[in-house]
Amino acid sequence: MNRSRKRFDVWTNISLLIFLFYIVFLALPLFTMLIKSFYNGTTGDFSLAYFVKFFSKPYYLNALFNSIKVTVCVTILAAVIATPLAYIMSTVKIKGSSTIRILILISSMSAPFIGAYSWILLLGRNGVITKFVKSVFGITMPDIYGFGGILLVLTLQMVPLIFMYVSGALKSVDQSLMEAAESMGYKGISKMRKVLLPLITPTLMAGGLLVFMRALADFGTPMLIGEGYKTVPVLIFNEFISEVGGDDGFAAAISVIVVIFATAVFLLQKFVSNRKSYTMSALNPIEPKKKSGIGSILAHIVIYLYTLLALLPQLYVIYTSFQKTSGRIFVKGYSLDSYRDAFDSIGGAIQNTFVLAISSLVIIILLAVLIAYVTVRRKNALTNTLDIFTMFPYIVPGSILGIALLITFNHKPLVISGTAIIIIVSFVIRRLPYTIRSSAAILHQINGGIEEAAISLGASQMKTFFKITLPMMLAGVVSGAILSWVTIITELSTSIILYTAKTKTVTVAIYTEVVRGNYGVAAALSTVLTVITVVSLLIFLKLSGQKEISM
Incomplete structure (x- = not known):
């Protein structure tokens, strides 16, 4: 009886919910894409x-x-x-x-x-x-x-x-x-x-x-x-x-x-x-x-x-980015015209990038902490399978994941194509492994006896996790989170497939301007993105007290 309770505790339920998330947003889209590749687009027959x-x-x-x-x-x-x-x-x-x-x-x-x-x-x-x-x-x-x-x-x-x-x-x-x-x-x-x-x-x-x-x-x-x-x-x-x-x-x-x-x-x-x-x-x-x-x-x-x-x-x-432009051509002299043009015409892309990236990062941190814990501390068939699922984004290129999500969620019962949700899902799936990896690495260094001692003194499993384990994991979580953040705000391959006019990101805007030959605006947006990246990195180093990010 006790063994059955221990096996089906709150962490088992959490593992099942996360596993369901991966089934819906990773396994199902890839399976749908696989099925679609074997059927003739015209006749609908197996081919x-x-x-x-x-x-x-x-x-x-x-x-x-x-x-x-x-x-x-x-x-x-x-x-x-x-x-x-x-x-x-x-x-x-x-x-x-x-x-x-x-x-x-x-x-x-x-x-x-x-x-x-x-x-x-x-x-x-x-x-x-x-x-x-x-x-x-x-x-x-x-x-x-x-x-x-x-x-x-x-x-x-x-x-x-x-x-x-x-x-x-x-x-x-x-x-x-x-x-x-x-x-x-x-x-x-x-x-x-x-x-x-x-x-x-x-x-x-x-x-x-x-x-x-x-x-x-x-x-x-x-x-x-x-x-x-x-x-x-x-x-x-x-x-x-x-x-x-x-x-x-x-x-x-x-x-x-x-x-x-x-x-x-x-x-x-x-x-x-x-x-x-x-x-x-x-x-x-x-x-x-x-x-x-x-x-x-x-x-x-x-x-x-x-x-x-x-x-x-x-x-x-x-x-x-500070050079003057005449139309699409750089000319002698310096000005802030490229920045004015960038913020006037594509300022919404910067706002979109922050909203989408912050939303994704919050979900990534929450999932990464839970996944790292269950895969390190609660090893069983379910968590081992979950561990394998978390590695798949390393294998699946961004453009392919974008296509798979678009094919799957472009019709009922779940229509999220063209919305911010589908981009957030893609960011979470692709960039979650960075934070999982660093969180799991530091968890391996934490003695499990500390948690057992807290539980033996009457603390619940969740209270032990949030009061004792999570604070000790924090350095690894933050380290992975900054890598996830930076790779999210510089993401292109998935965004270029999934974006709409309302969800255009900075990287998509830069790419679009380069293709159009608007190099001044592209340079200004690229500089803004570089500044965001550098500031994010410096804030992390300051808060963590580290001199570098280790992999």
Whole structure:
């Protein structure tokens, strides 16, 4: 009897309600999309025609190959760049290291397509750098468009993610291991390759998976600078949105193929990580040491140069936002006209962004705290299944989730397409994992005996949770919440599918203005978004007392 009561307590009911939420707003839309991909849009009969169409035409297969090529190259390049950067920052005292870490983090916290837009201004056919090199050196530079441009933009955007993961992992490596390696003759690169890399491989793969999924899902960058280089997110968007020849059934079929591919990559990463996992407890963690001579100079040059390169797109966008414009063209002189135009014509987008983001964040924090608790403290078949559901947003690209939600909730019994609710749902589903992850991580560090002691003294389960457990979880919850917040306000791939005139967000407005060629207004809105992001980050660091956000 007691065992039955314990099993079906208040936490079981909470788990069931959250599970139902995921069934309705994640599993059902994906299942609906799967069903739609197997039925002919004209006759309504069961058919494999959409899949045959995709695999029989080189145009579609090329788009899939292009996406795979981009994501693999971005992931490898980001890991190759980020790992040495993290190692240098962890082992060498760099002047202004705290500021550098914040700046590196800020460089990753803008929408990738904003980086694409700014690189167009810098390296486009009429870009500032392009014209400078042409006039001074007489050299015609290759333009930013196509595979090379996509690779540049996404790599610079994704390096900070792996940098944060690897930096966190290096804090768990004991200095004695490094000293032992040096005593055996391993130094420099050989020490890093033989000792450090095997230890941080699981973390590196976790960061690599996040980069892979984000690069695979990115819509704005290839849309803006891909030109003839089509990727799957662009293909899906065109098939779903196009007024001429658009087919949501075919878009659903392509989405199913992408989800299957992403799931296979996710499972492979989990399999390899589990086989190469290590448990580390650093009694004497690695700490940066002051170096002198050429080694210190090179370390500073590498760190400062990368930071400048990573921030260059955002800095240039901010600069252009204050330039005068004549129509759609930048001219000599400075003014606030672009900001006036932005607030006059698209001011509602800023308000929408705040309303939608704050509403989503409140729900995310509530759900994340509860999900983290039941998956860590109340392990059973239900919570294990719930844990798997919470990982799915890592796998499903934003545009695909947007299409799935739109297909499912565009008719009775639940019609929420075209409303703010469907956008909030999409934000919650996609960005909830960040806060769940950080909340669960800190919960693992809290001794469960504290809660048992409170219950044994007569406190109820919920009172124990809110009075004792939740305050101790707060740092992890806030850390995840700030990441969820930043990724919400810079979200494009889902918003571009779901928005209406009344629910237009800043990122959608920026993208629209870039496509129209209104670069001044786009720069002003991008600057506003950057300021919101930076202020959010600084407030978090101030309130939490931390010097950085760890992953």
